Amino acid sequence: MEHVPRERVTLLTAVLSVVSLAIVFAAAGGRIPQSTVPAAPEWILDAIPLLNALISATAIGTITVGWRAIRRGDVDRHRAAMVASFVLFAAFLTFYLYRLVAMGGPQPFPGPDAIRQFVYLPILAVHIFLAIVCVPLVYYALLLAGAYPVSELRRTAHARVGRVAASLWLISFSLGIVVYVLLHVVY
Template identity: 80%
Template sequence: MEYVPRERVNVLTAVLSIVSLAVVFAAAGGRIPASAVPTVPQVVLDAIPHVNVVISATAIGTITIGWRAIRRGNVERHRVAMVASFGLFVAFLTFYLYRLVATGGPQPFPGPDAVYQFVYLPVLAIHILLAVICVPLVYYALLLATSRPIEELYHTSHARVGRLAASLWLISFSLGIVVYVLLHAVY
């Protein structure tokens, strides 16, 4: 396996984080026109939130499996679970951003104003904040893992950053499910 050059981990983390977050904020801010994405039937757009909640629940499972695996010393299972978690995150974000761009913005909250102000917005804000914080942490942990042989990872901040990233990721995915329930089940 070829490794990412060690001295480039910080730079690559920064570049990937900036580019990723720029795309997210551009889509969320309406800076990407709907004409930039292929048109799909409305049924596909309507299915995306439901697919994304399944992806979120699955990601919670893979992160938990990865965390338990490394605590038990099973490095290979940990690696597979964490790569799967990253893939699920990318899939979630791709679907979410596609729908956001294709529909022209976020879905309005259909519930009462009090629930919107005191429940929905705080949960959504924390979910988004944690997701944004996770981006550089996840990139950093992944790039560290690809820049060194396993034996050397124990002498890096991979475990410390990985624990923080996994914790925040779990909370963010869980709050995303709460947002889904409020938008699609309760109201």
Template identity: 80%
Template sequence: MEYVPRERVRLLTGVLSVVSLAVVFAAAGGRIPSSSVPAAPEWFLEAIPLVNAVLSAIAIGTITVGWRAIRRGEVDRHRVAMVSSFGLFVSFLALYLYRLTVTGGPQDFPGPAAIEQFVYLPILAIHILLAIVCIPLLYYALLLAFAYPVAELPKTSHARIGRIAATLWLISFSLGIVVFVLLHVVY
């Protein structure tokens, strides 16, 4: 059953990617006024980094389950795992962007300058770069899956793009957990 018109997959991927990245950069740059979102108690804002680390860990699990399922030919399990992974990613991003908007931008690194310069910032940069690259790849793989019946997916680039996206996604989520540990546990 076709959910997305096939001829619109690339266009929709582009539009969704541009809109998503614009929202992310606007929130990270403090361009979204905090008055545009409802206020939350301090305990909620403080819990978001931990919740996001847990969401990331669960997403690592669901991506891995999805990857293994498709290698075994378990298409339905793969679909459930990957859609769940995408839902976890959207939840993570919504909470992250909410916190950025309310607090006015990213959190400063509280540890020593040498650790910030040689450990934290390189890890953060790779995490952010991979997250940015993943967005259009994820949209494209997901939209292909909704545009074609399962029997026709092998004729598309779904599997090739999906492998790249899943690999980068796993690395990005893992590095995000490392960033959390450096910001909220170690320092």
């Protein structure tokens, strides 16, 4: 599994984080023209939020399985669950960004202004903040896992960073589901 040069983990983490976040901010800021993504029928665009909520719920499950597996010493199951979590995150982000660009930006909150100000926006802000913070942490933990054999990982920051990343990831995915419910179920 040693595919990442050890001396490049920090640099790769920084580059991947900057590129990933630049793409997200460009899409959210309307800097990516709608013409850069293929057009989709309305029903597909309408289905993406539910699909992403399901992906988020599944990711919560895989992160939890990975966390429990490593606590029990099952490294192979931990690795599989955490890689699956990352793949789910990448799928979520791909669908989210596609819809964001295809629709020309974020959708407005359809509920009452008081709920928007005092419930929706604070939850959304924490969700977004944690998602941003998770990006470099997740990359770093994954790259460390790819750069070191299991026997040497204990001498790295993998476990410490991984615990923080997994905790924040769980909260962010959970709040994302709450955002979905507020946007698409309640209002």
